[in-house]
Structures are given as structure tokens and as C-alpha cells.
Amino acid sequence: MLSFLPPPNDYVLIAVILGMPLLGAFVNGIWGNRLGKRAVRLMALSAVGASFVASLIAFMSLAQLSEQDKGAHVKLVWNAWEWMHTTGGQGATVPIEVKFSIDQLSGVMMLIVTGVGFLIHLYATSYMEKDKSYARFFAYLNLFIFAMLVLILGDNLPLLFVGWEGVGLCSYLLIGFWYENPANAAAGKKAFIANRIGDFGLLCAMFLLVQYTGALDWNGIANGASSLVHPGEVYRVHVWPLGGGHYEGFLHFLQPDKPYTISAATAVGLMLLLGCSGKSAQIPLYVWLPDAMAGPTPVSALIHAATMVTAGIYLICRLSFVFVLSPFTMMMIAIAGALTALFAATIAVVQNDIKKVLAYSTISQLGFMFLGVGVGAFTAGFFHVFTHAFFKACLFLCAGSVIHAMHARIHDDDKAQDVRNMGGLRKWLPLTHWTFAAATAAIIGLPFTSGFFSKDEILYRAFVDRTVNPENGVGLLKKLGTFAPPVWIGPVLYAMAVAAATLTAFYMCRLYFLTFWGDFKGWTVGRPSLLARHEIAAPHAEPDHVDDDNDDHDAGHVHHEDPATPGYAPHESPWQMTIPLIILAAFSLFAGVLNPGFGILKERPMDHWLEPVFKAASEKAVIFAHNNDASWAEHMEWPLALGGIGAFAIGTTLAWWVYISQRGAPAQRLAQSLPGLYRLVLDKWRIDELYEATVIAAVDSLAETAAAVDKSVIDGILARFTSLVVAASGTILRAFQNGVVHVYAAMMVVGLAVMGWFFAVPHPNATVVDAGHDDYVVTAAPGVGYAYRWDADGDGKPDKKDFGVDTTLKVHVEPGKSQTVNLEVRNSFGLVRTKTIHVARPEEPTSSL
């Protein structure tokens, strides 16, 4: 059927998948302003659309290929060119090629990126309609799709890193899209810098990998992965926490006498964890994601919900076989994930900005994903990535639709997004309401939605799975033993995850109720007054209305800031915005069919599809608790699921009670009774301020010191001192130039006298040349009217009495000895000068080494 497609080992369709968004970015970026909005729109949509169609075709090829090689880890590969090569730690050459591959894992990811990307592009064509930098937006958005695809499809770590940096760049560009507002630019910078800290970790991991495994592409690392833990002492990494010094007394406890020894796999894993924490917003590098909400809503939906932030989990899944070699790292990933999930959920409970709630919700869900992959449930974690893309994108786009409606009257960004100004919007935004409700149902885990299946799978696996080192009992590890996570870690993680799920249900329902139910608190809805009608017809003429915040804007309506004045009701969004919402909501409700748990389907499709990818990882590394008791694990399935359902039920009911039946009164009372705690949580636990006071302050003081040194030392000494020297010498020299001819003449005479002295007095000089056979020839330098007299034995008495004209003298010198020769020169004026010449011969070398 698909025989006209390229062969799997040279699958050039990948070039189309990658090239179309790049082309779109290029055209829109360079000529976008001249092409006009319609052309820009068409270019961007067709670029991503073509990429999506090509991805579908590629996926079908992959499916067909996977059918043929039953259960094998198949790949569609395209090697574009060789970028460079280097020498690995094994001594072999490591080629780094621009090589893309689609396997089962990246195939699914590719479909998510291009599919959801296309829907968001469609949404953005209407959302950004009134923006003056329309072309730039779509150029950046296409560029982002390209970079994300490079990240996903890259076959080796350097190429992935190119994509990694590319999405970081596009994130920066898009967060600070409305850069005239300095707060937006600062948010973009914060995102980039936090990502950069993570990138350091990724780079260190790359260096370690190329050193230990001798390869940087997935196949190569897999082949060489065992050398991360094998076989001897040389493969262990010694870590000195504070450098190699020796501290006395009080500080002794900081620095042990012997370094910590960790395996190379742990080192690589921890470095990769740092990298993924930066990109996927885990503790401690999550601080950029809430600020990133300063960008336009489609950006938040695409980058900070569906695709970029999942790159970290993708990397962990991709290098799963490396992570499982270090159970310590797996435990750290799981703990980081659970902590982040709980922490972010607590913050989301009290936030009032609709986008901020969703941002913290994203961080929390990313924590769930990390928890999933951290306990070894790679498929579960990845499935949560899959479902999260749909429901989170849907949530963000709905939020954008709501903001779009609110902006008709309220132009201040913060106020338009403030949930306290909304309420009862379900009357006027029915489509948005139902899609929001569907996505909320998915995220809180309403049974049989996609989110329910993915989240509950993670909860279940967190409890029952244990990770062990697959190389346990082999070689050195037999002697040293390996780290195994403690037995109580499973239940603890489960409890934290259930708590986070409860909070998730609570705050999402809170958001839903406050936005769509109750009374509308934005402005008075009704027919605008006749006075207002006139101003609708006339163009904007109010001087008090400052129209400079470039944001979600709806020009053409008259804007009254006074909420008491009646205005038109909030309106539903156009089809370009609602169709994507509907599609995404449908997916978030029904995508669970792809990996349902609880034995609903005998063979779970996504598990089966991804099984070859994670086989190497999960085969020996992930076992059940209680000594790999499979039946116990099965029996625990339903009870643990009850925990998940209970979380959903409790959270939803509590939210209903607080916000619908009691109309928010309990929340107010709680906030008033614990004002300090409330303010602390509202201020995001003041983590940003903590960073500001410690890390950033340290960097600032370092910068100030450097500036002071630069000013005083470098400018003062190097620059000004040298110029002072030059000026002073100039002043001194200038005194000689007094303009009087006689003084100049006198100086000429001085020069003449020196020259005359040089010519009038003889200057004896001689060179020594090795003539072989232990002989040296001493040749005197010639001069006008010179006569020479030699003294070959250096005893002070010349050989001949008269001055002759022979200029050479042969001297025989034994090895290791030296000889002194005197030369007397007389010039025509009769003046005689003497020079002593030493002729030395070095010792013969006794041995040649």
C-alpha cells in the first residue's frame, strides 16, 4: 500500500516534516509584513498542516513496518549529513551526524506536536487578528514547531540539544512577544536563563556519555550503556562536594576525607535530571513557567502546556535505559515529581488569575509525569504526556476564549484575566463552557476520561513498582552492592500523588465554577445607552483611554472603563477558535481508549505500541514490590484506583460546596483567619523572592565587584596609566624641540660624534664555527683598516708580534673542555682593542634516550 514511500533507512519524508515549518518561518519572518495577514495565515497553516499530513503518512509507514517486524524496535531513519566527529572515551571516533529517526516513541510525539500545533495555529489566526506583529508571531510559532520536531526526531544527543536550545529560544521570543512592556521581556529572559541552567546539566551529561559509552546517538548509547556501571573502579565517578581541599575543625564535616563515589550512570542521570528539570519546570527550576504566562495565550497553550515542557519527559523516556542503571536517580526523579506536583497544586488553590492557575496546574501535572517515569512506568508517564497535551491545550485555549470575551470591555490585562471579575459566563459562551468542562473533567480524573486512565495508572504504578539496578550482581556491583530505594517510598509517593490529585480536582473545579457559574462580576450587561451608541459609531476620541498595552484586544468596540455603565454581553469566539476547542475536548474525553487500565481491553494499544522502546529499560529494572509479587500487584489495582477516584470525588465535592452552595464564604473565612499563610501561598511561597535574595544577589554583587575592578584597575591602571606614560614621555621629548636651529645642529653634532666614535675606535668581534673533528674556526669580524693579532692559548701573550691580516684561527677543543682565545684589533688610527672569546664544547651525550 505504501510502497511509493521512501525506504525506512533513508526516509526523506522526514525532510518534508521538518522543512515545511522551517519554510513557513522563513517566509513569514522575512516577507511577512509585505505579504499581508491573509497570506501569512495561509502560509503558516499550510506549513504546519503539511507537516501534520506528512507525519501521518510517516506514522502509517512506521505502523506497517512494526507489523512486519513483530515487536521490534523499528525506526525510519534519514541521515542528512555528517556534522562533525570527535573522539570518544573508548578511543573510537564518534561521528555526530544530522540524522533524524522516527520510532514508536517519537512517532507519537511527532503527531502530538504537529496535530495540536496545527489546531493552535488555527486558533491563533483569529486570536491574534488585531495584533500588529501578526507575521512575526507566526514566524516564531512555525520556528517553534520546527525546533520541537528537531528535538523529537533527532537521532543523537547533540541534535536533540540543537532542538532543545531552539525551543528555548522560541519560548523566549514568544513569551516576550509584546516586548515593549518590560515585564514581558523580563519574563522571557527568566525563562531562558532558567532553561540555561538546566542546559548545563544536559551538556555535562553529554560529555560523560561520550566519555563512558563512546557514542552520542541512541543506538550507540544503548550498546555502550553497560560501561556506565561496569566493570571496575575506573568507571566510578568521584565527587568532592567542595573541591579537593582539606578543611579543619568546624568545616570538617562538610568535606569528608574520602570523596563520595557514585557510578557514572548516576552522574549522567543526575545531570540529565537537572536538564529536564529546567525544561519541564520541576523544583527548583520551575519559576519561569508562571511568568511565561505573559505571552499570548496560544503560546501558553502550545509551548507551556502541550509540547515544550514535555521535552524533558521525552528525554527521560528516550534515555530510559540509562536512567534505570541508577535506581538512585530514578528515586530522585520520582521524589522531585511528587514534590512538585504537591507544591504547585497548593499554589494553584489560591491564585486568581485564570492563566496562572493553569500554569501551576501544568507544573503539577508535569510533576505527575515525572513521578510516572521515575518509578519506572515509562509508558504511563508518556501516556500522561499524551493526554495532558489535549486537555491542557484545550484548557488554555478556552481561557484564551474567555479572555477574548472579557477584553471587549476590560482592557487591563490583569483585570481581564482575573477570575473575580468573571462568573456565569456559561450563558454567553456555551461552546467554550462545554469544552472547558470536558477538559476539566479530564484533568480532575472523572472516570473513563483520558486523564482518569493516565493519572490513575501513574498512581497505581507509583505504589506497586520498585526499581532495581539491572546490573545487580554483576562484576564490581556484586561486591559493592547497589542502591535500592527504600520499601516505604512507594506508599509515600502514592500518598503525595493522591493529595496532589485532590488539590487538582479542587482548584480546577474552583476555577470552573468561578468562571462559568454564579453571577457575572465584570460589568453590567445590558443594552448600552444611546450615548454609548453614538460613541460606538464615532472613532476613538477619548483622551483618557490609554491604548498602549498590546494584548488580547478587540478593537472596534467602544471601551468604557466604568463597570456600572451597561455594555454588551461577552460574546462567543469565532469558528477558528471554537473548532479547535471542540476537537481537543473530544480527544481529552475519549483518548483514554488508547490505554485503558483495569483490564477493560485485553491488550492496551499504547502499551503495546511503546513496548519495544522501553523493553530494555523495564525488563530487568522494574519489578513489583514485595519481592516481585505479581498477584499482589494485581490485587492492589482496584483499591488503589479507589484512592484516585476518591481524590476526584472529594476535591469536586469540596469545590462545589465552597463555591456553589456557600458562594465562596468558607474560602473567605479561611483566608481571613489565616492571613499570613494565605498571603504566603498567594505569593507562591515567596520562592522567587528567595532566589532573588540569595542567588541573584550573589551574582549581582559579583557583577558589581567586577565593574569596580574594571573601572579602577583596568581603566585606571592599564588604560590611563599607559596613556599617562606616553603623555609624560611626550612632554619630556618635546622640550628638545625648541625650534632653534642651533640646538638642532648641536644635537646633530652629538650624533655625529657618536658615529665618529664608532668608526674611530676599533670594535673587535668574532664568530665561532664548528668545523668538525673537534676543531673550531674563530673568524674575526672585518672592519675598515683593521689589523688582527691572535692569542690562541689565552695566556695573554700574543702569538705574533706584528698585526697581520689573517682573520681566522683554528682551535682544537676536546669534548667537555673550553678554550679562551684573545683577539686584538688595531685600526688605521692605531687604536687597539681586545676581546676575549670562549670556545666551549659540550660533553658528548653518553646515552640516547
Added chain:
Amino acid sequence: MIPAEHYVILSALLFVVGGVGFLVRRNVLITLMSIEVMLNASNLALVAFNRSRLAHVATSSYVVQSHTGQVFAFFIIAAEAAEVAVGLAIVLAFYRLRRTVRSDEADLLKN
């Protein structure tokens, strides 16, 4: 017959006198005259050397012994006449500018 060395010694003495006069005197006219003295001294030396080394030349039909030194002295006289003319013109221009013939005053290139 006076040996040629005497002429050379005399030329050297005259040269030293002229040189010292050039370096010490401030009056521009006297300076120029000292230059004349030096040039005359060198002419004398040239002619003396020419007299002492009379190589036989075969180039021209008439002349048997070389007159190189004398011809050189001839050209020196000619060039030096030109130099004096221009030098005195400069002295006049200088005088018109500064109303003096002291070389100290010609210090516009100071510093």
C-alpha cells in the same frame, strides 16, 4: 715641494673653524659665511688629493691625468653659489617677517 698632507691638514683646520663658527654664531649671515668657509676647506682638500694621486686615464684623447677632484670642486662652487643665493633670499624673507636676523627668533616650530 709642499707635501699634500699639509694642504689636507690646513683644510681640516679650516673646516673645524668653519664648523665651530656655524654652531656658535647666532647671526644668520655669519652662519652662512661659515658654511662658505667649510665648503672652501673641502674644495681645498679635493684639489690637494687630486694633485697627489694623478692616475693615468685613457678615456679622453687630450687629457692624460685625471682631473676628477678639480671638476668636483668646480661643481661644488657652482652649487654652492646657488645655495648662497637662495639662502640670502630666505634671510631677507625672514627679516621681513621678524625684523631680525637672529636665528633664535626663528622658533615657530617650537614644541
Added chain:
Amino acid sequence: MNTAGTIYFYACALFALAGALGVVASKNPIRGAMGLLLLILSVAGLFLALHAQFLAAIQLIVYAGAIIILFLFVIMLLGPSASTPSDRRGIAARVFGGGLFGIAGLAALWAVVSAAMASHRAMPMPAPDDSFGGIDAFGSVLFADALVPFELSSGLLMVAVLGAMAVARGRQGQKSMSKNEQEVADSAFPVEKARELPGQTTGVFSHEIPAETPKESAS
């Protein structure tokens, strides 16, 4: 040893040295010019002793006949300002320069003389031909072997004439400065007026220097 020749030589040498010293040591430039004249005449005499008859004649004609006259003209043009009273400013550099030069020169002279005397070798003095130094011999060398320098020197003289005229003439078309202009020029470049020699009156020489050549000149 020819006694007359010896006396002749020593007389000419003495006069030459006297003339040179006169040039160098005189306050009055006229005296200096006269000393120069004496030197020239002595050197011409010495040329005669060296069998350079033509050159001696040229020396007299060009030097004594033209250059000295030129000097005298310029001195007369400058008038009393031609002589500068001595003062001690800047004497250090001058004395240093002159002293160093003198010492160096005399030292070099002494070195050469002592070396030459130590070598006991005299400069050769072959007998000259009859035509040596005469105008025929000179002319045949000048216009055969030394033709190029000859032509070049004629070009040099032409350029020198033009240059001297250009420099000495001043601004074309500008009349000679009137008394007021002279005062303005004086105030622009003030010259110490305390240079008047004691007992000097306005002087017999002209004060004004024509800024351009006389119109009736044929140039």
C-alpha cells in the same frame, strides 16, 4: 725643498686661517665678509700652488666676484639690523655644540696625523703634465666625462635663480608696507627694541625693504 714655495704656502695658509677666524669671530657682518674675502683669495692662491689654475680663476670670479658682492648687498639692505649684539641666551647649547665639534674634529685630525706619521709613508706627488689644471684639460673633462653633472648644475642654477626671486620678492602686487602696517606687523611679532646699539643713529642704510622687484627691472 723650494723655499719660495714654502714661504708662499705658509703665507697663504696663515691668511686663510686669519680670514676664517675673522668670519667666525666678527660682530660686524661686514668684517665677516671681508674675512671671507681674504679666505677666498688665499684659497685661490693655494689652488695655484696645486696646479689648478683654472679653478683658481673660477674661485676668484665666482666667489670673490659674485658671492661676496651678494653678501655685501644683503648686508647693506638689512642695514643696522644686520648685526646682532651678543647676549647670553642659549649660550649653553651653542658652546656645547661648537665645543664638541671642535674637539671631535681636532681629535680626529690628531688621530689621523699621528697614524700617518707613524706609518712613515708619504702621499705620492707625481709630476704633473704641462697641461694639467689648464683650461683645455679642464674643458675636455668637463664637457666629455662630466657633461651630465654640468647640465644638471646649469638646471640647478636656473632653479636657484627662480627660487631666490620667488622667496625674496614676497607677496605679488602688495605694496611695501606703510608705516602703520609696519607698526601692526611689529606688534604682531614683537621684537625686543632694546637692541639698539649705543650711539647708533638712524643709520646710513635703508630701512625699507622693497617688497617687490623694481618695475623697471627686465625680469
